[in-house]
Amino acid sequence: DTAVSQTPKYLVTQMGNDKSIKCEQNLGHDTMYWYKQDSKKFLKIMFSYNNKELIINETVPNRFSPKSPDKAHLNLHINSLELGDSAVYFCASRAGGRGTEAFFGQGTRLTVV
């Protein structure tokens, strides 16, 4: 039973479209994250939610909007997709915010054409 699951695994879409990536965790964790891994392989934090509340919001275009309907889910919606949005997006969850490891989903490879 997958601890952190993301869907879809692959997403190919045209510029200008709107798309969503879904994430669910069954670990009972309070904190969830979205990370972006770009072509330079850098894992960069985008957002973090704790108990459905946004606690980290890095410098990310407004076209990216996270939504946490409950503690177990953190979805990422992207409007007006651009070529530069092509990357692998990872969802992660963590028990609280301190002294614990994060568990990652398998990633969603987004390709904008």
Added chain:
Amino acid sequence: DQQVKQNSPSLSVQEGRISILNCDYTNSMFDYFLWYKKYPAEGPTFLISISSIKDKNEDGRFTVFLNKSAKHLSLHIVPSQPGDSAVYFCAATWAGSYQLTFGKGTKLSVIP
């Protein structure tokens, strides 16, 4: 501004030998450090961690060393196995923070 740096993008090691992966950090607030391992087309998986109250933590073939004064940590894998071939990420955080900051990763290739 990279707060966690892994200056070696890649490392090749012979099977059975020791692999040493290095990580430097700049933020003095970091007090908890983690290593993750990542295979292609998979998410990173947690490997081992160390708190700043320790200078060494060991788990089987994996040992992490922390030198707080130098703001440096290293991951030792002994003996290295072909299945260890992956990208290794160093990450850091501090008590009370939800931030988990990653380095760029080092690709380890263990040659049979």
